[in-house]
Each structure stands twice: as C-alpha cells, then as structure tokens.
Amino acid sequence: IKKIGVLTSGGDAPGMNAAIRAVVRAAIYNKLEVVGIMQGYEGLINGEIKKMKSHDVSNIIQRGGTILCSARSEEFRTVEGRKKAHEQMIANKIDALVVIGGDGTFSGARVFTQEYDIPVVGIPGTIDNDLFGTDYTIGYDTAINTVTEAVDKIRDTASAHNRLFFIEVMGRDAGFIALRSGIATGAEAILIPERETHTQELQTYLEKEYKEHKTSGIVIVAEGDKSGGAYTIAQEIGKDHPEYDIRVSILGHMQRGGSPSAFDRVTASTLGVAAVDALLDDQKSIMVGLVHGEVSHVSFNKAIKNKKKVKDSLLILNDILSI
Ligand code: F6P
Numbered sequence: 242i243k244k245i246g247v248l249t250s251g252g253d254a255p256g257m258n259a260a261i262r263a264v265v266r267a268a269i270y271n272k273l274e275v276v277g278i279m280q281g282y283e284g285l286i287n288g289e290i291k292k293m294k295s296h297d298v299s300n301i302i303q304r305g306g307t308i309l310c311s312a313r314s315e316e317f318r319t320v321e322g323r324k325k326a327h328e329q330m331i332a333n334k335i336d337a338l339v340v341i342g343g344d345g346t347f348s349g350a351r352v353f354t355q356e357y358d359i360p361v362v363g364i365p366g367t368i369d370n371d372l373f374g375t376d377y378t379i380g381y382d383t384a385i386n387t388v389t390e391a392v393d394k395i396r397d398t399a400s401a402h403n404r405l406f407f408i409e410v411m412g413r414d415a416g417f418i419a420l421r422s423g424i425a426t427g428a429e430a431i432l433i434p435e436r437e438t439h440t441q442e443l444q445t446y447l448e449k450e451y452k453e454h455k456t457s458g459i460v461i462v463a464e465g466d467k468s469g470g471a472y473t474i475a476q477e478i479g480k481d482h483p484e485y486d487i488r489v490s491i492l493g494h495m496q497r498g499g500s501p502s503a504f505d506r507v508t509a510s511t512l513g514v515a516a517v518d519a520l521l522d523d524q525k526s527i528m529v530g531l532v533h534g535e536v537s538h539v540s541f542n543k544a545i546k547n548k549k550k551v552k553d554s555l556l557i558l559n560d561i562l563s564i
Pocket residue numbers: 252343367368369411412413464497
C-alpha cells in the first residue's frame with residue numbers, strides 16, 4: 242500500500258474530525274500518501290478527492306461535524322455506482338480506504354471489497370453506538386453529554402411548574418443514547434425499543450410512585466421506541482391522566498453537533514491510528530473498535546449483522562433508582 246483515501250459517510254458525529262486527523266497523520270508517519278474524499282462515497286464516485294498534508298488537519302480535533310463533509314450515497318448502493326468509484330480509485334492511484342461511519346457505511350464497504358478486492362478498514366463513527374464489536378462509537382459520549390445538558394435544563398422548568406415531560410432522543414432503532422442519558426439525568430422512566438413491556442410499566446409507575454413522591458417527571462423516549470415516539474406516548478398517558486400537566490420536547494439534530502468530548506477525541510485518535518496500522522497489517526474488510534479499552538478488530542460482516550445488546554445492568558440500575 243502506497244496511498245490511502247479517507248472519507249466520512251452517513252450521519253456525522255462529533256469526533257469524526259479527530260479521527261480524520263489521526264488517519265492523515267498516522268499515514269504520513271508511516272510514509273504513506275493520503276487523500277481526503279469529500280461527501281462520503283458520493284465524492285469517491287465523482288472524483289472529489291484532495292491530497293492531505295499534516296497541516297490540513299491542524300486545529301480540527303476540537304471541531305464538530307466533518308471537514309470532509311458526509312452523505313448517504315444512493316448511487317454507491319448500485320453496481321454502476323461502485324464501478325465508477327473503483328475507476329476513480331484507479332485513476333487516483335488509491336490502494337486502500339479508511340471509511341468512518343456507521344452500519345450503512347460498512348455495508349457499502351463490505352460489498353465494495355467483495356467486488357473489487359480492495360482493502361477497506363472502518364472506524365465506528367455514529368452517535369447511536371449501535372455497532373457490534375466495539376464498546377463505544379465515536380460521537381456517542383458527546384451526544385450523551387449534550388442530551389444530559391439539555392435535559393438538566395428541562396428539569397429546571399419541569400420542577401418549577403410541576404410538569405411531566407416526554408423527551409425524545411435520537412438513536413435510530415437502538416436505545417443506547419436514551420438509556421445512558423436517562424440514567425445520567427435521573428429520569429423517572431426510560432423507553433427504549435429493546436424493552437417491550439415498558440408502556441404498562443410506565444402506567445403502573447405513574448399511578449403509584451410518581452403520584453405520591455414526585456414534583457416533576459422526565460421520561461426519556463428513544464426515537465425508535467415501539468410506543469411510536471414522545472408525542473404518541475404523551476397523548477396516550479394524557480388521556481388516562483388528565484391530572485398531569487404534560488409537555489413534549491424533541492431534541493433533534495442538536496444531539497449531533499458540538500465540540501467532541503475528551504473521551505471521543507481520544508477514542509477517535511486511537512482508532513484512526515489503529516485503522517492505518519490494520520491496513521499496513523494486510524487487513525481487508527474489518528472495523529477497528531474498542532473493547533474493554535483495547536483496540537479490537539471485527540469483520541464488517543459481524544459488525545453489521547450482529548446486534549449489539551443494551552446492558553441489562555443499566556436497565557436494572559434505572560429501575561432501582563427511579564423509585
Ligand atoms: O445515525 C445517526 C442519526 O442521527 C440517528 O440517530 C437518526 O435517526 C438519524 O441519524 C437522522 O438522520 P438525518 O440526519 O438524515 O435526519
């Protein structure tokens with residue numbers, strides 16, 4: 242391998258810039274040429290490729306978003322799109338890729354490596370933390386901190402007015418953001434798709450514990466929860482409990498922005514260097530991750546197909562603490 246390309250794809254996540262910086266500098270450290278590919282796979286197809294030097298990634302470790310921009314490329318899902326991407330790789334003499342993103346990014350990379358036998362290493366970058374084979378994805382820690390700060394503020398006004406809030410957080414079809422931020426904010430209840438029986442549990446809780454002991458209530462609802470989201474569940478509860486003063490807040494894309502936490506910066510730096518090492522070690526179709534604080538390798542196949550489980554211990558923790 243002489244020249245590698247790096248791109249960010251799918252939803253952006255805080256810490257992606259720190260990962261780009263690490264990939265670029267680790268490549269240069271190992272005497273490789275490195276190019277940045279704009280707009281994810283879309284830029285690969287269209288040849289939006291630029292040489293990266295060490296100073297091109299100066300002063301970005303603290304910045305949210307991604308300097309390479311990101312996209313969810315429909316064209317890369319097609320055989321023709323991937324053919325164009327391969328032609329660009331040949332024209333630009335790119336031997337291998339580092340792709341930073343989530344499961345959609347890795348699904349594309351997996352098919353690409355199968356069709357063209359190109360080494361591709363993935364770095365998990367998504368606020369959702371929904372990738373098997375790594376304890377943390379880049380951006381997750383920052384998103385939890387952002388949600389925690391927002392919910393703390395909502396708690397102030399909820400207490401002032403004795404209100405019950407339903408707050409919807411991101412996470413696609415997983416409940417990692419909801420569960421951890423719910424514990425961090427002392428939420429009265431957390432609704433996540435991984436736990437099926439919670440609507441009934443919530444009713445029981447509101448009738449018993451909440452009525453007697455609480456002056457404000459925060460229910461964190463994962464956007465992928467089976468209840469249908471914060472508005473739907475708030476309406477349902479409101480029908481049965483007209484005595485509650487209920488409000489809904491959808492936090493939305495603010496969860497994806499902001500300066501990455503120190504934890505995300507260190508994770509991104511570690512995984513960026515690990516991705517370049519993996520390519521130099523002849524790895525072809527894997528994601529680098531962190532398991533118990535150590536760098537791990539997992540095939541794209543497993544990272545995409547295996548479902549990461551939420552920790553039962555955290556669910557139990559919340560049951561104990563929300564009484
Ligand atoms: O995967 C990251 C994420 O922010 C999810 O939590 C959310 O469901 C989705 O992306 C939103 O996507 P978009 O930015 O395309 O609306």
